[in-house]
Amino acid sequence: MSLDGRYDADNIFAKIIRGEIPSVKVFEDDKVLAFMDVFPQSRGHALVISKTSQARNILEIEPQALAEVAVAAQKLAKAVVAALKPDGVVVTQFNGAPAGQTVFHLHVHVIPRYEGAELGRHGAGGMADVEELKALAEKISAAL
Structure with missing residues (x-):
């Protein structure tokens, strides 16, 4: 999908919302949702999305x-670092x-x-074990 187009209200993140x-x-309020990536690139990979915007990208x-x-991404990154003690974190x-986007609802990765x-x-990668994701989310949530 190019940078131009229409928002698909049936994308997976819209369905999650x-x-x-x-x-x-991991956490949510009326504006944002943070949750574990089911296809993680690393142990503790999580995502942040807007619950109010139908933007496909940062543009x-x-x-x-x-x-x-x-x-919310900063809050999540701080909690991931506190809970999981990684050596670094990618946001x-x-x-x-072409840039690697696979779901066309703006989202931020915290890896x-x-x-x-x-x-x-x-x-x-393969789909993560849901029970492991729940345990990681609990640890990260507790660090908020």
Whole structure:
């Protein structure tokens, strides 16, 4: 998908927001949702999305919604670092399919990095064990 197009209200993140598809939540409020990535690149990989914006990418999102997502991404990154003690953390966001975007609802990845551990390929790894994701989400939530 190019950078131009229409928002698909049936994308997986929109369905998660509406409660049509389950997710392993880390935290949420009326503006944002943070949840575990089911195809993690690293142990503790989580995502932040806006619950109010239908922006597909950073070029479309309203400034206030972007600010809310950015603040939530920082909150999530701090909690991931406190809970999981990684050696580093990647905070990233993709825009358009050629850039690696696979779900066209703006989202920010928070990916812990561990010395000596390879980073999985974005969207290409196997699906994580849901019970493990729940345990990680609990640890991260407790660090908020």
